Amino acid sequence: MKQFYRALGLGALVLLIQACTSQGPSFRKNPVDDLIKDMTEVPDFSIILYDMNFDEQSEQYQHQYRILKEPQGSDSILSETTGWLQVSPEYFNEQVDNMGMTIVSKTNGTVDKKVSPPGYNQYVGNEKYGQWRQQSDGSSFWEFYGKYAFLRSVLGFGYSPIYYGGWYDYRRNYYPYGRTYYGTTSSGRGNRFGTTGSHNSSRSTASTWNSKDQSFKNRVRSRVQRSASRSRTNRSGSRYRSGSSSRGRGFGGGK
Template sequence: MKLMKYVFITGLIFMLAGCGSPVRYQKSPVDKLVKQLSNERDFSIILYDMNYNESSNDYNHQYQVLIPKEDTVLAEITPWYTVSDMFFQKHVDNMGMEIVSKIDGKLNKKAAPPGYNHYVGNERYGRWENRNGNSFWEFYGKYAFMSSMFNMMSHPVQRSYYNDYRNNYYGSRSYYGPTRNGRNYYGTKSRYNQNRQSTAWNRKGSTFKSKVRSRVKQSASRSRSAFNSRRSRGSSRYSSSSYRSRGGGFGK
C-alpha cells in the first residue's frame, strides 16, 4: 500500500512539474454574459461591433443584449470587451448577428440574423404582410423600434428567408441568408451590416479590415495549435502516471 502511494505521488509531482502552466478553458465575455443572464428565460446577444487595437494588439467586441419583458423589449449596448484571437476569429463574419440566444430556457449558439430566433415570426410582436407577391415581416406599432434596430427598413425580412432558416438551419448551423451579387444577405461583409455606419468596424478602411482578418487568422491558428499541444501533453502524462499508480498497487 505504501509503495502504491509513493508511486502515485511521485507520478503526480512529475506530471504537474512537466506540464508547466495548467491548460484551462478560458471563458469568453459572452460566456460570462450568459451566466449573468442565467435567471432570464429568454434573451439574445448580438455582436454589435468589433475592433482591433494595433498598439496593444488587442481584439475587441461590443455586444447588444435584448431581453423580452411583458410589454416591451429591453435593449442594452455593453462596454467594449477584450476577447481572445480564437474567439475573434470564430465570429469575424458574424457582426450584426445574434451569436447566442436563449429561448424557453434553451441556449442556441449558432449565428443567426438578428431577431430571427424570438421576434420575427412571433405574433406577439408583429405579423406577415403581403406586398407585390412577397410576404414580409412587420412589427406592431409598439415594437416598431425593432425594425430600426434590426435594420429592416433597408433590408426587410422575407418569409422565404425566415422559413429557410427555421426549417434548415435553426440550432444546427449558422445562417447568413441568401447570396446576392456575391454577398451574403447578413454577416460582417453584407450590405446589411455595412449600412451601420456608426460602428467602429465599419468606419475602418478595407485595407485595415483585410489586415486584421489576415493577422487574426494566423494568430488564432498558432494559439489553437499551442493549446491543443499542451492539452495533449497534459493528457498523456496524466494517463501515464495513472497507469503506473495502478501497476504499483497490483502486487501488494
Template sequence: MRFFKYLLLLVTVVTISSCSSERKPKFVKSPLDNIITKYIDKDNYSVILSDMDYKEDTDKYFHKYRILIEEKQPKLTTEQLNDSLTRPTDVTIINTDWKEVSPIIFEEYQNDLGMTVLSKKNGKLDKNSSPAGVNNYVGNPRYGEWRTDSSGSSFWAFYGRYRLFSDLFFAPSYGYGYGYGYPRSHWNDYNRNYRNKKSYYGKSNEYGTKSKHNRNTSWASKPQSFKSKVQSKVSKSSSELKSRGYTSRKSYSKTSRSQSRYKSSSFRSRSGGFGK
C-alpha cells in the same frame, strides 16, 4: 523488487494523469459566458454582435454587444400596437461597452457582425449565429405580422410600437413604413433547417460581416487593408493558442456531441474572411 514495483506504479499513475490533463480542453472565457451567467433567470433574450475592433497599440481584440431581454408582455390594443411614437416597455435593450476578447473568440465570430450570436428562447440556449431578430422576434405575433407586397412576396413587418427594431437589427429594408422586413422564404429556411442546429447566413450569404447594413459600425469604417492584416494576425494568434490546448466553449460543444468528451475541438473558420 518491491521498490521497482512501486516505481512502476508511480510512473503509470503520472503518465495517465498527464494524458488525461492533455486531453481536457482549456476554455477561453468569452463575454458571452458572462452574459449567460448574469441573465440566468431570464427565459428569453437575444445577444447581437453590434461591433468589433482591434487595437494595434495594445494588440488586443474587442467586441460590443446589444442585448434584448423580453419582459412581461402587456395587454395592448390594436391602436397601441400601431403607435410608432410609443417605445415598448416589454423589451429591455442594453448596449455594452467594448469587451476584450481572446484571438480565438474574435476569429470564431469574424463573420458574424450584426448577427445574433447567442439567444435564449423559452429557457433554451442557442449559440448558433443567425440574422439579428430572426430567432426571437421575426415570426412572433407579439411583435409584428406577415404581409404581402404588390408582387405577392411575403415579408415580416413589425408593429409601429416596435419600429425601433428597425434600427437595432441589421437586415434588408423594404421601405414599407414599418422599417425592416425579412423575406418569409428566408425565415422559413432558417426555422425549418437551421434553428437550434447550425448558423444561418441567408440563402446567398447576405447576412453577417459583409452585409452593407453594417456600414455604421466601427469595423465597417476600417480600410480593407487593415481588415486583411487583422485577419492574418488573429489567425496566427488563435492557432498558437489552440496548439496549446485552448478552445472556446462554443467550438468545443460543436464537436463534443460526436467526438470523445475530452477531445479538444479544432476550429473550422467560416468562409468569406472579414469582408467589408
C-alpha cells in the same frame, strides 16, 4: 520502497500540473458566457455581435454586444449595448464573419447558440411581435406591431423589408441543421447578413470595424487565424503530454 513510489507518483503529479499551467495557454473565459450567466433569471433575450476591433496598442481582440431582453413578467423589450470586451483569438476568429448577427438567443428559458440573422430566431415570424403582410405582387414582408416597431431599428433593418422568402429559407433549410444563414442581396451579389453583408454595411450608426480600411481587416483576419491555430496546437500538445504523464504516473505507482 512504498514511500519511494509514493514520492515518485507525487513528483509526476507536480510535473503534470506544471506542464499544464506553464506550457498550455491560459484559460480565458468567453465574455458571452458571462453575459448568459448574468441573465439566468431572464427567460427571453438575444445577444447580437454589434461591433468588433483589434486594438493594436494593447494587442487585444475586442467585441461589443447589443443585448435585447424581456424581464420576467414583462412584455417590454429592453435594449443595451456593452462596452468593449476582450475576447480570445479563437473566439474572435470563430465569430469574425458574424458581425451584426445574433450569436446567442434564449426563448422560454432555453439558450440557443445558433448564429442567425438578427431577430430571425425570436421576433420575426412570432405573432406576439408582428405579422406577415402580403404585397400586390404576392410577396410578403414582416410588419412589427406598433409597440415593437423600434425593433426594426435596433435589429438594424431600418427601412429595409424583411421578406418571408428569406426568413422561410432560413427556418426550413438552415436552422434545423445548425447552418449559418447569410442570405443574398436583392441583386444576387454578395451576402445580405454578416460582417461583409449589405445589412451590416448599411447600418445607421457607424461601426469601428466598418471604419477600418481593407488592409487593416485583412491583417487582423490573417493574424487571428494564426493565433487561433497556435492556440489549438498548444492545447492539443498539452492534452497529449498530460495523457503521457498520467500513464507514467499510473505505472510507477502500481503494485
